[in-house]
Amino acid sequence: NAGVTQTPKFQVLKTGQSMTLQCAQDMNHEYMSWYRQDPGMGLRLIHYSVGAGITDQGEVPNGYNVSRSTTEDFPLRLLSAAPSQTSVYFCASSYRLAGTDTQYFGPGTRLTVL
Amino acid sequence: GNSVTQMEGPVTLSEEAFLTINCTYTATGYPSLFWYVQYPGEGLQLLLKATKADDKGSNKGFEATYRKETTSFHLEKGSVQVSDSAVYFCALSDQVQGAQKLVFGQGTRLTINP
Numbered sequence: 001n002a003g004v005t006q007t008p009k010f011q012v013l014k015t016g017q018s019m020t021l022q023c024a025q026d027m028n029h030e031y032m033s034w035y036r037q038d039p040g041m042g043l044r045l046i047h048y049s050v051g052a053g054i055t056d057q058g059e060v061p062n063g064y065n066v067s068r069s070t071t072e073d074f075p076l077r078l079l080s081a082a083p084s085q086t087s088v089y090f091c092a093s094s095y096r097l098a099g100t101d102t103q104y105f106g107p108g109t110r111l112t113v114l
Numbered sequence: 115g116n117s118v119t120q121m122e123g124p125v126t127l128s129e130e131a132f133l134t135i136n137c138t139y140t141a142t143g144y145p146s147l148f149w150y151v152q153y154p155g156e157g158l159q160l161l162l163k164a165t166k167a168d169d170k171g172s173n174k175g176f177e178a179t180y181r182k183e184t185t186s187f188h189l190e191k192g193s194v195q196v197s198d199s200a201v202y203f204c205a206l207s208d209q210v211q212g213a214q215k216l217v218f219g220q221g222t223r224l225t226i227n228p
Contacts, residue, residue: 004157033215042118042203042218043158058215090157094214100146100165100207103216105157 001026006091006106013081013113021076021109023091031094032074033103036060036087043090049074081113116141116208120219127194128227135189135222137178137204145206147171147180147187148216152201161189161202196226 033048045058162171
């Protein structure tokens with residue numbers, strides 16, 4: 001199993017550009033989520049999905065869109081990048097919704113918005 | 115809301131030293147508690163977890179006990195190695211709009227010198 005994969009690893013954008021961060025998992029997990037990691041702030045939840053066709057907002061959703069057309073893929077879209085979106089982005093997945101479940105993280109995408 | 119507070123870093127120790135990284139939490143109910151580790155250039159991976167009061171999680175020589183009375187989940191290791199150098203995150207499980215999410219502390223960077 002490849003686990004959770006993310007592409008690209010690094011990206012530089014100019015303000016106002018759009019892009020999609022890719023995330024895929026091959027563990028047949030129902031639950032997937034996106035976090036951003038900023039210095040001194042831990043990780044914060046952006047969006048999550050409890051299954052194909054179902055998505056919802058986390059605590060910092062503004063400026064991001066998601067969709068979940070298949071169980072495996074959960075892309076994150078930046079519609080109009082802003083410098084405040086400079087961060088490291090992590091995708092995660094878990095088998096169920098249960099609070100005891102381990103979440104598996106991808107290697108991250110480091111995004112810089114100029 | 116629920117929150118996690120970790121001891122501030124960075125922490126620098128010599129090889130074979132004893133390690134403690136403090137973590138306290140604020141939560142309603144009884145969440146599961148986790149320690150995740152992030153090695154340089156990688157995503158987060160689960161180090162250990164505890165799902166109820168007085169449970170002890172352990173892995174790779176690390177231990178943490180879920181203390182309800184002190185709302186703490188301190189990470190300990192008796193003899194650290196250079197390979198333990200990483201960023202450590204304490205986290206708890208929380209429910210947001212019916213779905214599970216992780217609430218992270220700000221992370222503690224640990225450096226072990228030979």
